[in-house]
Amino acid sequence: MPAPSDTQTLHDQHGRYPEATTVEDFRHNLTVIQARIDAACHRVGRDPATVRLLPVSKTKPETSLRLAHAAGCRMLGENKVQEAHRKWEAMQDLTDLRWSVIGHLQTNKAKLVARFAHEFQALDSLRVAEALDRRLHLEGRSLDVFVQVNTSGEASKYGLPPEEVPAFVQALPAFSALRVRGLMTLALFSSEAERVRQCFVLLRSLRDRLWQSAPAGVGLDELSMGMSGDFEIAIEEGATVVRVGQAIFGARPLPDSHYWPGEPSTEESQP
Numbered sequence: 001m002p003a004p005s006d007t008q009t010l011h012d013q014h015g016r017y018p019e020a021t022t023v024e025d026f027r028h029n030l031t032v033i034q035a036r037i038d039a040a041c042h043r044v045g046r047d048p049a050t051v052r053l054l055p056v057s058k059t060k061p062e063t064s065l066r067l068a069h070a071a072g073c074r075m076l077g078e079n080k081v082q083e084a085h086r087k088w089e090a091m092q093d094l095t096d097l098r099w100s101v102i103g104h105l106q107t108n109k110a111k112l113v114a115r116f117a118h119e120f121q122a123l124d125s126l127r128v129a130e131a132l133d134r135r136l137h138l139e140g141r142s143l144d145v146f147v148q149v150n151t152s153g154e155a156s157k158y159g160l161p162p163e164e165v166p167a168f169v170q171a172l173p174a175f176s177a178l179r180v181r182g183l184m185t186l187a188l189f190s191s192e193a194e195r196v197r198q199c200f201v202l203l204r205s206l207r208d209r210l211w212q213s214a215p216a217g218v219g220l221d222e223l224s225m226g227m228s229g230d231f232e233i234a235i236e237e238g239a240t241v242v243r244v245g246q247a248i249f250g251a252r253p254l255p256d257s258h259y260w261p262g263e264p265s266t267e268e269s270q271p
C-alpha cells in the first residue's frame with residue numbers, strides 16, 4: 001500500500017476531465033471518486049463514512065445537474081449565489097435536492113442565500129454573518145456555515161488569515177440562525193503536493209487548537225478541504241467534506257480565476 005506522503009496532486013488534469021453526459025457517466029464518475037475516497041481513508045486508518053462528497057456543479061447547465069441528481073446526488077455546491085439561486089428556482093420539482101454555497105458572498109446577496117441555501121461554506125466576515133443572520137430570521141430559517149480560512153497566504157484568496165480565526169469564532173454565537181459546523185479552505189493550486197498538504201495541515205491544526213476554546217453551540221467537527229486535484233491529500237489530513245466538481249461533471253471551459261471573482265489569474269494559481 002502506498003504511503004500517504006506519496007500521494008500526488010492531479011492539478012495537471014485540470015481542464016481535461018471528460019464531460020459527463022449521461023446518468024451512467026455520473027454513476028461511473030461517482031463510483032470512481034468514492035473508491036478513491038475509500039482508498040485515501042484506508043491509507044490513514046479512517047472510516048470512509050466520515051467523509052462527505054459534495055459534488056460541485058458551478059457553470060454546468062441544468063440538464064447536467066438533473067443527471068447528477070438522477071445518479072444519486074442530493075446536495076450540490078455552487079460558488080456564485082445568483083447562479084445557485086437561479087438553478088434552485090428552476091429545479092423546485094426536485095424536492096430532495098439541497099444547495100451548498102461555497103463561494104465568497106457580498107453582504108447585499110445575503111438575502112438570496114438565506115432564502116434557499118442549506119449550507120454556506122465561505123463565511124469570512126462579521127458583516128456577512130450579521131446580514132445572513134438577519135435575513136434568516138426574517139425567513140424563519142437557519143443555515144449550516146463553515147468559516148473560510150486562507151491557508152495558502154495568497155493575497156488573491158478569500159478567507160480569514162489563520163490568526164484572525166479564534167476571535168472570529170468567539171463572535172459567532174451572537175448569530176443564532178447560523179449553525180457553525182467547521183472550517184473550510186482552498187489549498188494552494190500547485191503541483192507540489194507537499195506545499196498543498198501544508199495548507200490542509202494548517203487548517204486541521206488550527207481547528208484542533210480552537211476545539212478547546214470554542215464557545216458553546218459552535219461546532220468545529222467539519223473540515224471542508226480538497227477538490228478534484230487534491231482531495232485525496234485533504235482526506236489524509238483530516239477532511240470531512242471534499243468539494244469535487246470537474247472529476248464528476250467534466251472540465252470547465254475557462255480557468256478557475258474566471259469563476260472565483262476578484263481573483264487575479266497569477267502564475268502561482270494557474271501553473
Ligand SMILES: *Cc1c(COP(=O)(O)O)cnc(C)c1O
Pocket residue numbers: 056058079102103186226227228229243244245246247
Ligand atoms: C469550483 C470549486 C471547487 C471544485 O473544484 P474542481 O476542480 O471542479 O473539483 C471546490 N471548491 C470551491 C470553493 C470551488 O469554487
